[in-house]
Amino acid sequence: MSNKKLPPVKNGDEEGLRFTNRKKISPAELKKLAPQQRSRYLAYEEPSKEVTDARQASMKRLIDQKKQYEKQFVPLSNEEEEERDKHAKLIGQLKAAEARNRLRIMRLRYQANRAQEISHLIACQPVALKAVRLQALVPPYFEMKDKGDNLDKFDRKRVEDLLEDAKGLITNRTS
Known part of the structure; x- marks a missing residue:
């Protein structure tokens, strides 16, 4: 067999145009071909x-x-379709709640790790004064709550009296 490649020939067929090989090869020669050449040849055979x-x-x-x-x-009836929609909505709400819970847990874990690291830094300060300064500047726990007013009625009255005492009569104690 020669190495010269012959292009396939178009033949009329019930499926339209069909390509066939120009040169017919015997089964013995076909077995001798490399697998890739054999598949190329057989691609144009019936x-x-x-x-x-x-x-x-x-x-x-x-x-x-x-x-x-x-x-x-x-086809589903309207009741079955509504039930399916309710079920899908419930599944969506459950997935959203799980995602919120995962985020909350991650946030708490981060805050705990951060607080532990800052506490360790504060504890490792060589001088107590430096530790107190670091703790005042970088608190271990991030306080997001509004502290508000922690005074009760009696303490509030006492503070207001002290603030209104311009002459210092309440605080000056001379004996």
């Missing part, structure tokens, strides 16, 4: 009877499966 039968059988099975699936599919 498939064997077994291949054609298998292709038709598989197409028939696919068509039968499609018909069977269409028979099984029954």
Whole structure:
């Protein structure tokens, strides 16, 4: 067999134009070809009877499966559709709640790790004064709450009296 490649020839067919090989190869020569060359040659040959039968059988099975699936599919009533929508909404709410919980846990874990690290830095200060300064500047726990007013009525009255005492009569104690 020569190394010269011949392009396939167009032949009329019931499927339209069909390419075929110009040179016919005997089965012995076909076995001698490399697998890639053999597949190129066989791509332009008519498939064997077994291949054609298998292709038709598989197409028939696919068509039968499609018909069977269409028979099984029954349109849902309005009640079933509403129930399905409610179920999907509930699933969505549960997933959202789980995501919020995961975020909350991650946030708490981060805050605990941060507080532990800052406490360790404060504890490692060589001088107590430096530790107190660091603790005042960088508190271990981030306080986001509004502290508000922690005074009760008696303490509030006492503070107001002290603030109104311009002459210092309440605080000056001379003996």
